[in-house]
Amino acid sequence: MGFIQESIRTSFSLIFSLDWEVFSAVWTSVGVAAGSIILAALFGIPLGLAIAIGDFPLKRVVITLLNTLMAMPTVVIGLVVYGIISRQGPLGGFGLLFTPMAMVIGQTVLAIPIVANYTLSSVKGADPRILPTALTLGASPLQSVIQLVHEIRFGIMAAIIAGFGRVISEVGVAMMLGGNIRGYTRTMTTAIALETSKGEFAFGLALGIILMIVALIINLLLNFMQQR
Amino acid sequence: MAAQFNLTSIQKRYGNKIALELEELTLWPGHLYILTGPNGSGKSTLLNILALLTKPEQGEMAFTGERVTWKNRELNLMRKKVTLLHQSPYLFAGTVSANVAFGLKARGLSGEELQRTVAESLELVGLKGFEERNVRQLSGGEARRVALARAVALKPEMLLLDEPLANMDQESAQVVEQLIASLPDRGTTVVMSTHDPRLNERLEGDVIQLMGGRLASENGRYPAYSSGDQNPGTLKTMLMADALVMLEG
Numbered sequence: 495m496g497f498i499q500e501s502i503r504t505s506f507s508l509i510f511s512l513d514w515e516v517f518s519a520v521w522t523s524v525g526v527a528a529g530s531i532i533l534a535a536l537f538g539i540p541l542g543l544a545i546a547i548g549d550f551p552l553k554r555v556v557i558t559l560l561n562t563l564m565a566m567p568t569v570v571i572g573l574v575v576y577g578i579i580s581r582q583g584p585l586g587g588f589g590l591l592f593t594p595m596a597m598v599i600g601q602t603v604l605a606i607p608i609v610a611n612y613t614l615s616s617v618k619g620a621d622p623r624i625l626p627t628a629l630t631l632g633a634s635p636l637q638s639v640i641q642l643v644h645e646i647r648f649g650i651m652a653a654i655i656a657g658f659g660r661v662i663s664e665v666g667v668a669m670m671l672g673g674n675i676r677g678y679t680r681t682m683t684t685a686i687a688l689e690t691s692k693g694e695f696a697f698g699l700a701l702g703i704i705l706m707i708v709a710l711i712i713n714l715l716l717n718f719m720q721q722r
Numbered sequence: 723m724a725a726q727f728n729l730t731s732i733q734k735r736y737g738n739k740i741a742l743e744l745e746e747l748t749l750w751p752g753h754l755y756i757l758t759g760p761n762g763s764g765k766s767t768l769l770n771i772l773a774l775l776t777k778p779e780q781g782e783m784a785f786t787g788e789r790v791t792w793k794n795r796e797l798n799l800m801r802k803k804v805t806l807l808h809q810s811p812y813l814f815a816g817t818v819s820a821n822v823a824f825g826l827k828a829r830g831l832s833g834e835e836l837q838r839t840v841a842e843s844l845e846l847v848g849l850k851g852f853e854e855r856n857v858r859q860l861s862g863g864e865a866r867r868v869a870l871a872r873a874v875a876l877k878p879e880m881l882l883l884d885e886p887l888a889n890m891d892q893e894s895a896q897v898v899e900q901l902i903a904s905l906p907d908r909g910t911t912v913v914m915s916t917h918d919p920r921l922n923e924r925l926e927g928d929v930i931q932l933m934g935g936r937l938a939s940e941n942g943r944y945p946a947y948s949s950g951d952q953n954p955g956t957l958k959t960m961l962m963a964d965a966l967v968m969l970e971g
Contacts, residue, residue, distance in 0.1 A: 623812035630773050631825035632802040632876060635794065641824075645815055 497696060505700030509707075515676070515685075516701065520708060522594065523681040526672075527662040529598045534605035534657050539650060541606065542613025543639060547625070557614070563607035568600075568666030575600045576670055592673035597681075600667035605657035612656055616649025617642065651720040655713060662709055682708070724787035726751045726880055726911045727772060732781035734767050734935075741767040742778070742935045749913065751786075751879070754906045756922045757915040759932035765915040766809070768932065769882045772913060773806035786879070802829060805878040809885040811869030818844070818860070818868050819853035825876045843875035844868075848897040863894030870898060874905070881905060883914040887921070899924065 508516045545556055577583050579590040579599070590596045624645050628638035643650060665683040672679030674688060682705045690698035727749040734742040742764040749755060749772075757765050770776035771783070774790065774797055783790040785800050805825070813821050822840045823831075831839065844852055847867040852860075860868065866886070873881060886902065887895050903925050905912050914927070922929055931938045 621812055623808060623810075624814075626770075626775050626806075627808070627812045627814075628824070629775060629801060630804075630806040631828060631872065632798075632805070633825070633828040634798050637828055641814065 498699070501696040501699035502703065504696045505703040508697075508700050509704060516704060518677050519680050519682045519685045519701065520704060522679065523662055523683070523705070524708060524712075526594050526597045526601060526668070526681065527658060529594075530601035530605055530661045531609075531654060531658045533598065533602040534609045534661075535654055537602070538606040538609025538653070538657070539613050539643070542610035542653070543617060543643070545610065546614045546617035547639070547642075560607050560611055560614070564611055566604070566607070568604060568664045569670065570666075571604050572600055572667045572670030575603060575667070579671070591671065592675060592679060594672065594679055596671040597668050597679060600671045601661040601664065604664060604667055605661050608657045608660055609653045612653030613646075613650060616646040616653065619649065620646045648720055651716060655716050658712060658716070659709060662712075663705070723751065725749060725784070726753075726786060728784040729771070730782045732771065732778045732783070734764075734771060734776065734778045740935050742771070742932075744768075744781070744937055747930070747937060749880075749911060751911050752906050752909065753911055754903070754925060754927035755911075755913040755930050756925065756927040757913055757930045757932065758917070758919070758922075759915075759938075763932040764935040765932055766884055767935070769806055769884050769913065769915060772880070773804055773882050774801050775806065802876075803879040804882065805873045805876055805880070806882040807869055807873045807884065807886060809888060811866060813857040813860075813865055813868060816857065817853065818849070818855045818857060821857060821868055822872045822875050825872060829876070839875050843871040846874060846901055847871040848893075861891075862889070863891040866890060867894055867898065870901065874901065877908070878910060880911045880913070883912065885915055885917065887916065887918065 545553065545560070550556075575596070576591070579585045579588065579596055581591070590599070620642065624642050625638050628641045629635070633641060663683065665681075665687055668674070668679070668681045668684050669687065672681065672684065674680050674684040680688075682701050686698045686701045686705070689695075689701065725748045727747070729744055729747040732742060732744040732747070733740065757768065759765050767776065771778055774785075774792075777792050785804070788800075790796070790800065814824060819837075819840050822843055823836055826836055826839055840853065841850070844850055847870050849864065849867055849871065852864070852868070857865065857868065870886065883902065886898055890898065899921075902912060902914060912927075913930075914921075
């Protein structure tokens with residue numbers, strides 16, 4: 495029990511002493527996760543809406559595929575994106591590997607199915623009269639979909655929260671595509687993995703506590719926005 | 723004068739079941755049509771087709787003489803002239819005012835004109851001063867009156883009403899009935915479905931009776947004919963439909 499108390503003490507001491515290494519990891523984690531979730535929302539919300547509203551062949555197959563992608567291990571996504579952006583890959587010329595941008599790309603791929611699936615579920619759970627009502631009042635199909643999004647905004651916000659929770663807590667993509675470079679691509683999760691493997695359990699646990707606090711603050715912020 | 727709507731050889735199926743099968747139906751501008759028939763007779767399907775929300779599998783439709791091609795751009799323009807009020811209408815989250823303004827904004831109205839139209843429409847349904855109320859705080863009758871105000875505000879050429887008086891409190895029903903009766907004089911063609919047989923006596927509309935998805939007559943009265951429609955094709959179709967109903971009976 496002693497080392498847990500020690501870890502908690504260490505975590506608060508690291509927070510209040512404004513430890514550079516800790517705050518660098520926090521900043522990288524939050525920055526990369528925020529960038530990823532914005533991109534994932536831009537792709538995932540329209541994708542979820544299109545699948546939910548659209549009537550097309552193989553719709554069920556697409557939904558099953560989307561569900562499968564939600565369960566995709568982060569290391570597999572890391573591996574695939576690694577293959578694309580590594581020097582031998584088709585986007586190798588951009589020199590993206592082991593940069594925060596590479597992590598953003600990987601985490602965006604990770605979050606898109608989550609955001610799309612939550613959006614899809616929100617539309618399915620929404621009142622089926624929303625679209626016909628908007629259309630019969632003379633709204634264009636685009637205006638009607640915008641109204642639908644407004645009506646299901648809590649579900650959309652939940653999609654973003656879920657996606658954010660997934661990307662900020664993942665380690666596979668950040669490790670494989672970021673390379674865990676100190677002060678550059680080291681995130682809280684990759685730092686936890688590294689410090690624990692070095693036997694610095696207290697430091698790892700301290701980072702874990704900070705990760706939970708950061709996740710809590712961001713969720714509270716998003717919930718506050720949701721209630722407004 | 724061009725018919726408001728002309729439907730020819732319309733068929734709509736849901737799976738294997740034929741929901742609606744009309745040889746011909748003509749609706750004239752400025753009329754009030756009362757759509758009757760038992761549950762499942764195709765009333766709501768017909769209203770949805772007339773609202774251009776449901777595309778029939780077969781048949782031709784013309785709106786004010788223009789053929790309906792079901793192309794998006796054309797549909798957007800036509801839907802601005804036809805409005806359907808569902809049996810249990812949906813109000814968007816927010817205020818009464820935002821709901822009534824929705825369709826007006828889609829037509830480009832803004833500022834004072836928008837606010838004035840919203841206020842006038844609410845007054846028509848007896849809900850003056852309700853602008854800033856949240857729709858979730860309204861009673862069932864009030865909510866339906868807001869939905870009617872939202873539709874009437876658009877001054878549509880054609881207003882389709884699916885059981886607008888069903889389960890409505892007496893006060894709301896009176897207001898709504900009076901407003902509906904006045905709409906043809908304001909230039910709006912009304913098609914209203916109902917289960918209330920006494921409603922036609924009060925509103926003196928033209929009755930369209932559906933039976934099993936087909937056009938039928940009511941007490942030997944042929945609505946389009948009695949309302950001045952001299953189109954022999956329409957009458958012939960109705961007689962045929964009547965015969966079919968009798969044969970099936």
